[in-house]
Amino acid sequence: MNRNQVLPQVQLSADPSALKRVDFCAPQSFKGAGFLSILELPRLAEEASTVVPGDGFNWNVETHFEGSPGSDPLQILELGLKGRLHLVCQRCLQDCSVDLAEQRRFILVSTEAEADDYPLEDEEQEPLVVSQQFNLLETIEDEVLLSIPLIPKHPEGFCEPHASVFGDDEGEAAADERENPFNILKNMKKN
Template sequence: MNRHQVLPHVELSSEPNALKKVDCCAPQSYKGTGFLSITDMPRVADEASTKLPGDGFDWIVQTYFKDSPGSEPHQILELGLKGRLYLVCQRCLQDCVVDLDEKCRFILMNSEAEADAYPIEDEEQEPLVVKQHFNLLETIEDEVLLSLPLIPKHPEGFCEPHATIFGDVGDEQPENERENPFNVLKNMKKN
C-alpha cells in the first residue's frame, strides 16, 4: 500500500448480521454507529439477570491506518461502547444496574505470530488478529463481557445483605444471645 494513497471510506451497516463479516484486510477504512440489543449478543444475555425491552449498547467504530516507521502502515480500530446491563448484586442478590462507558483501541494484525510479537507494554492499544471475514459483532460482545465487574454490587449503603446467606430468619437469635463459637474450646480446656 502506498503511504500517500487515499483510501476509500466505508460506512458500516448497523445490522448485527452485517457486523459478522467485515473485510478488515481490504485497503479501506470503516466508520459506523449503531445499537445492539441484549438479544443480539447471546453471551451477554446469559450474564443478564433481567432483560428489558430497549436494553443494550450503543456502539461506535472507526478504523484508520497509522504510519509506523520502517514498515507498512498499521490499521487501527477504535471502539466505543455505552449502555447498561442488569446483573445480580452479590450482597443482596437483587438486580443491580451496571452502566458501561468504554473506549478501546486495537491494532489489527494478520496472524497470531504477529500479535504475539507485539510489545506487551503498549497500553494504548492491544493487538487483534483479523481475517478477511472479521466478526466485529463478536469483538463488541467480547469487550462488553470484559468490561463487566467480577463481583457486581450496589454502591455502599444501597442494599442489605441477604438473610439466607447467614441462615434462616426464624433461627436468628438477638445479637447479645448468640452462642459464642469459642465456648466449645473453653470447655475443652477445662477438661
C-alpha cells in the first residue's frame, strides 16, 4: 500500500444488525457513532437489575492507519463508550444506576498468531483479530461488560447497608450472649 495514498472513509451504520458484519480487512478507514439500548446487548441485559427506557450506550468508532518508517502501516481502532445501566447495589441490595465512560484503542491484526505475538507490556492498545465479517456489536458489548464494576454500589451516604447482609440488632445481641470459646483458655491460665 502506498503511504501517500488517501484511503476512502466509510461511514458505519448505527443499525445493530449492520454492526455484526464489518469488513475491517478492506483497505479503507471507518467512522461511525450511534446509540445501543440495553435490550440490543443481550449479555449486558442479563447483568442489568432493571432495564429503564433510555439506558444504553452511545458509541463512537474510528479507524486509521499508523506507520513507522520501514514497516507496513498498522490499522488502529479507537472505540469510545458512554452510557448507563442499572445494577444491584452490593451495600443496600437496591437498584443503583452505574454510569460508564470508556475509551479503548486496539491494533487490528489478521491472525491469532499475530495477536499472541503482540507485546503484553503495551497497555495503551490491545490486539484485536479482525475478519471480513467482523462483529463490532459483540466487541462493543464485550468492552461494556469489562467496564462494569466488580462491586457496584451507590456513592457514600446514599444508602444504608441491608440488614440481612450485616445482621440485625437481635442477631448481634444473641452473638454477645453466646459464650466466647476462648474463655476456657483464659480460665485455665488463672489456675
